[in-house]
Amino acid sequence: MIERYVAEVERRLRLHGRRRRRVLDELEAHLRESAAQAGEAEAVRRMGTPADVAHAFTPRLTDRLFEQRDRAAALLMLAAMAASVPLALDLHGLNDRAGRSVAAYALFLAPTVAVALASNLMVLIGRPLGARLVPPLVVLVAATAAVTLFSLPPVDGVFAGYREAVSAGHESQGCGGRALAACAADHSDEIRINFTAGAIVLTALYVWAVSGWTPAMRRRRRELA
């Protein structure tokens, strides 16, 4: 009876590979344990119908997506960092033309990028280190955002170089008929503000997805304590 039951579950089960094998082995082990106490008929009755059991192991797409939200957030952050590389190269090129170095800015950004990369990769391969790196990542992103938004060193040098290069006509795309200096100032402000806002929003999403933390949760826990 147990073999027939497990075969029926196997026929209906929408899982593959190791997970499928594991589910079937566990169910059979459970049924045999239960049968040793109460007999095969009772063991099978208590388990539920094969259709119900097989269906219970097939989660809805939305549930699967929600369960994988940490990996999705990690992929999104990696994609955003990759998408930022052309801008970084552009800034480097323009600063080079203006006779300025971006090495100090690159060194400043390096810890944030390194921690973000490490956290994303660990989350993608399912290691707890990914979540443990979230607090230092938040601190680094906050520091980087503050320095960038308020145009503090070494960020100020990078955007000064950008403005000089644009004002000298090395990069005038999007300036139309405007004075290059004003255009350069606007563009540099847009880059600073938009990318910082994007980094903050993306980091907040990553924090929620990986740790499940929200300010409301913290307030609720304090109220219940």
Added chain:
Amino acid sequence: MGRADVTGHLDLLLLAVLDEAPAHGYRVIETLRDRSGGAFDLPEGTVYPALHRLERSGLLSSSWDDSTPRRRRVYAVTRQGRRRLDGRRQEWTGFARAVQAVIAT
């Protein structure tokens, strides 16, 4: 309490049982049934999907135990699972207190 109400709290119940000691699925189901005086007598097939889901969420870990004649999959609560359990316990205690305050005569 109806079966639908219990399955809504199944995660909390499973984490609480496994927090005491690692156990295989059959033992978990027995413990739930015994400690609730038979109130939580769920179809046993509903428990394994929940255990698997909790493991995929990082709240449980599991491994095969080959030390007994019958091979079993043993589950244990992770540190993340313990944190989640503490949070859910607090939420449940607060909720139960509030309900009791409202329905008490």
